[in-house]
Amino acid sequence: MSTSESTAARPGLRERLRGRSELGVSALLLALGLLVLGDVITMNTDFTQRGPVGPKTVPTVVGVALLVVAVLLAIDVLRGGRGEAEGGEDVDLDRPGDWRTVALLVGVFLGNAVLIQPLGFPISGALLFWGSAFALGSRAYHRDPLIAAGLSVVTFFVFDTLLGTPLPGGPLMEVL
Incomplete structure (x- = not known):
């Protein structure tokens, strides 16, 4: 048997993993x-430490549980198990993903992470909410920025004032 025949007889890694996305x-x-x-x-x-349960107990249980579930899922998938398709979703699983929307959302979130410190949460949050709405398909150009600004300011005051979680206010809070 030649090398090309033995290669053709054995499926490659990509072919063996096809249909087993649950391994990811x-x-x-x-x-x-x-x-x-x-x-x-x-x-x-x-x-x-107060009581019999220390601060490492819950994270240890969660970490071990994650490892156990990962191994059990991998074993199930490698034995041919497959998750059931979502019955209530109206999604064509044969169509490719919408990578443009994913890229826009990633860009909006990264932009928020970069801008939150210099601009403050009210401004960067408004850009985050408006950019997410735009990336997900909303084209109400007059309404969306107003809703985003209102939502961002309300979120800022709820976290900063009511919950006591300080968020960067930026130049907008210096004016107020």
Whole structure:
């Protein structure tokens, strides 16, 4: 048997993984579990413990559970198991994803992360809400910015004033 015949007889990695996208979810759960357990190991516990359950207990349980679920999911998928399609969704699973929308949303979120400190949450939040609405298909150019600005200011005051979670106010709060 020649090399080309043996290669043709054996499917490649891509062909073996086709239809097993749940392995990506398994890998994500595994990475998340390892991240949580890594944080538990480096957790600073320089405070007094009250009761039998310490501050590392819950994150350890969550991290181990993530690892167990990741392994069980991978085993199930490799044995031929497959998740059921969502019955209530009106989605054509054969069509490719809308990567333009995903890219726009990623850009809006990254823009918010960059702009929140210099502009403050009221302005960067308004850009975040308006940009998300635009990326998801809304084209109400007169209404969307007003709703985004109102939503951002209300969110800022709820977190900053009512919940006591300080958000950067930026130049807008310096004026007020």
